[in-house]
Amino acid sequence: MYTKFLAKALSKQQVRAFLGYSHLQKLSKEQLVTQLVTLIDKNQDEKLRLLAMFPSELAVGPAELENLLQCSATERKRWVKDGKLVVLEYRTFRKAGKDLRYPVHDRRVVIAISQDEIASWRQEYQDQIQQHRRLGVSLAVERRKINQQLRQQFQLAWQETVTTWTIQASLDLAQVLQLAYWTCWASRWAKENHLKGLHSSKHMARYQAQRDAWYARKNEAMQLLYHTPFAKLSFYRPENPDKMVLSLCDEHYEEKIEGYYEDKWEFYEIHKAAINACPHCFVQIERDYYALYYLEITTAHFPELRFSFHMPYPIGKSHFPAPKKVPKVEHVEQDGVFRFGRTLFPLEKITHRESDVLAQFEQALLATLQLDFIHIAR
Numbered sequence: 433m434y435t436k437f438l439a440k441a442l443s444k445q446q447v448r449a450f451l452g453y454s455h456l457q458k459l460s461k462e463q464l465v466t467q468l469v470t471l472i473d474k475n476q477d478e479k480l481r482l483l484a485m486f487p488s489e490l491a492v493g494p495a496e497l498e499n500l501l502q503c504s505a506t507e508r509k510r511w512v513k514d515g516k517l518v519v520l521e522y523r524t525f526r527k528a529g530k531d532l533r534y535p536v537h538d539r540r541v542v543i544a545i546s547q548d549e550i551a552s553w554r555q556e557y558q559d560q561i562q563q564h565r566r567l568g569v570s571l572a573v574e575r576r577k578i579n580q581q582l583r584q585q586f587q588l589a590w591q592e593t594v595t596t597w598t599i600q601a602s603l604d605l606a607q608v609l610q611l612a613y614w615t616c617w618a619s620r621w622a623k624e625n626h627l628k629g630l631h632s633s634k635h636m637a638r639y640q641a642q643r644d645a646w647y648a649r650k651n652e653a654m655q656l657l658y659h660t661p662f663a664k665l666s667f668y669r670p671e672n673p674d675k676m677v678l679s680l681c682d683e684h685y686e687e688k689i690e691g692y693y694e695d696k697w698e699f700y701e702i703h704k705a706a707i708n709a710c711p712h713c714f715v716q717i718e719r720d721y722y723a724l725y726y727l728e729i730t731t732a733h734f735p736e737l738r739f740s741f742h743m744p745y746p747i748g749k750s751h752f753p754a755p756k757k758v759p760k761v762e763h764v765e766q767d768g769v770f771r772f773g774r775t776l777f778p779l780e781k782i783t784h785r786e787s788d789v790l791a792q793f794e795q796a797l798l799a800t801l802q803l804d805f806i807h808i809a810r
Contacts, residue, residue, distance in 0.1 A: 439465045441489045483540045491520050491536035579782045586783040601733040608660045611796040612729040612739035615653040617789045622646035623775040654741050655751045664728040666761040675721030681712035720745045725752050742772050
């Protein structure tokens with residue numbers, strides 16, 4: 433151990449007590465530490481006695497331990513977690529306004545660890561990695577087998593459903609229902625990618641692009657489905673359907689502050705005429721921005737069957753009749769990220785993989801376009 437380390441770790445009284453000197457012997461701390469270093473360098477038993485007498489004061493911190501054992505910080509943390517490195521105690525330091533804990537270790541224990549023992553720890557860890565990899569491969573093979581069985585079961589059930597639709601109704605109706613079915617899954621994959629984008633930074637742009645592509649497919653299918661004999665279109669207008677943007681000039685902003693208004697919109701409602709006439713205030717109102725077209729696909733052949741979709745008014749206004757020309761509908765919006773609809777359940781991600789849904793959707797869309805009663809949409 434170095435002289436500076438001992439001088440910092442131990443007090444003068446502690447060094448004096450270890451050496452057995454009385455207070456009558458007038459020696460500086462530097463002299464005492466020098467004698468201590470000389471003693472423990474020559475006598476290993478005295479060195480062990482020193483470590484036993486002051487285990488906490490002479491404990492080994494993380495950086496020194498990594499240097500003594502010639503290991504990485506990751507290895508040190510793993511060995512502490514596994515109980516191979518016994519922690520003497522935990523200490524704290526202040527960083528960014530927080531108290532952070534770190535372990536220290538008994539120096540006697542640390543210096544007793546040989547490089548052969550460390551090599552065995554490392555080999556043990558490598559063996560565990562290989563075992564986990566073999567287990568992971570085995571589990572992955574089994575999981576793929578189960579997932580394949582689930583997809584096969586769904587395909588059989590799906591083919592039975594399509595056959596039922598065709599036999600009990602008609603080929604045309606069965607085709608429309610297939611497109612409606614896969615359009616539901618297009619909507620759900622749009623929402624799934626939206627959620628992924630919210631929780632990802634690295635791949636956010638990719639998820640957003642996939643989300644937009646799925647919404648575009650859903651909107652294209654809705655336009656097509658609208659022109660089938662099985663479609664019912666209505667319009668949903670929420671309580672606050674308009675998108676409003678308001679930026680007050682300095683004068684009106686100060687007036688709002690002085691008047692203790694609850695928010696700028698309360699101020700706007702009271703002073704609407706003055707703000708609209710002000711050349712320095714900015715007011716933009718997009719009517720029915722949050723309103724939705726609501727499309728249902730139903731048939732008397734299967735009264736229990738109903739597919740429904742929403743399209744924002746700003747997108748749908750160029751494809752559907754004006755709101756005043758279609759019936760109004762009332763909805764109860766749900767809490768959460770999406771006002772209507774839902775994302776995918778874990779099992780559905782297996783049976784309705786994104787690539788599979790895309791292939792089925794495109795096939796159903798193309799087949800529906802060939803139907804005789806779709807000439808209006810072409």
